Amino acid sequence: MSSLKEQIDTERLPRHIAIIMDGNGRWAQEKGKDRLYGHFHGVESVRDIVEGCAELGVGYLTLYAFSTENWDRPAYEVTGLMELLVETIRKETATLNKNNIKLHVIGDHSMLPENAKQALKESLDMTSTNTGLHLIMALSYSSRWELVNAVQRIASDVELGTIKAADVNQDTLQRYLSTSEFPDPELMIRTSGEYRISNFLLYQLAYAELYFTPVRWPDFRKENLYEAILDFQGRERRFGKTSAQVKSETNLNS
Template sequence: MRRKEQIDPHKLPKHIAIIMDGNGRWAKSRGSERVFGHRNAITAVREAAEGCAEIGVEYLTLFAFSTENWRRPPTEVRALMTLLVETIGKEVKTLMDNGIRLRAIGNIEQLPARAQKRLAEAMETTKDNKRMTLTLALSYGARADMTQAIRDISKRIASGEISPDQIDEELVSQYLSTSYAPDPELLIRTSGEHRISNFLLWEIAYAEIFFMPKLWPDFRREDLHEAILNFQNRERRFGKISEQIQQ
């Protein structure tokens, strides 16, 4: 039986987040420049997005470019930004055909003007799609996002709109860039690395984490199905004990 057929549609994670890692190593293993890996990762992005929409996942968030990635060699950053512009333009039809809405989180103003324009156009075109929301985390860092949330809440306290006693987890969540989506229930990281890399630190407090050795350009729907099956076979206790969950 194929993995997809083993998935329980009633136990799907509503929100899956993916750290897409391994493009550079994939290219290096083939004797090519790192950008070759980034170009070949587009198929994996399409497989993940279409695969999630196909089985009924409502939200998919992909870590595409971090705040720390700006420290990479300028030639690689320029190539990545060019690729971003090209890819968004080409994939709008795929998004529309699959009923996928595109959103973005992160410091988008740091992106080149052409990338910002193409991203804004794609988000506008897909804004009424209801099947799934695909979020690209671009120039994103969880610490920066939480810092901005603290600033915004502090301004409201200073203006007298709210008091410090009103600050709770729900309020903080409302000020994060992901406030429109439920917290991820499943976080996938490819390439065999076992770290979170400043991604959705607040939101993944209770996410199940699935690390896979496969490099991102090789990721396909079968890998997505494997991660979801692994998720469905875990006992999620949220601080309780097994006996309480089984009651």
């Protein structure tokens, strides 16, 4: 049986894919295991999907690894997640370099433990010259935090006279977001059957195609990724225009 990969039009790949990696805890509980067991197995899915995106030629992949709200989870789970984060980063950095993948991190890093900050800094430095897939980890991230932070910085620069309040527009806000150097996601995937955005890239997902799957994150593999991309390629992206307008523009450009 041929892989779904062969059906993908590599000329029409989403430039940027964002994923809410949901379902680790429930996956573990369904197997009678501790929630951390699910997080541990979720790492294999991260490895597989990063590899899949790099192989296809996707430019940017953002993974929602840990939200600011996740700090409110039981202390043992948060501690375990941070230890897993440090261990995984240190173990996977060589693989990122081997595959020419550049790591980026967005979020409120001040809340991270020192060993996590150090591991991230080392990996960011070691992969900084890579030119392949941009892997963006959203750690201690929430979109509301990001937007408030951006508005505060804009207000500060207005007070300093660096910019004028009357000149603030969408492009201004875009420059102050933590994702300013990346294109907006075109495809957002959420695993585990939940139909929510959960405070993830609220501004950036304005025109993204949303794809929800019941598959728990530890079971999500390349074939599931290919399904999502094929679904994306089967949609008509109108950006507020009519279907007739889009078809007319497509015919003119073909």
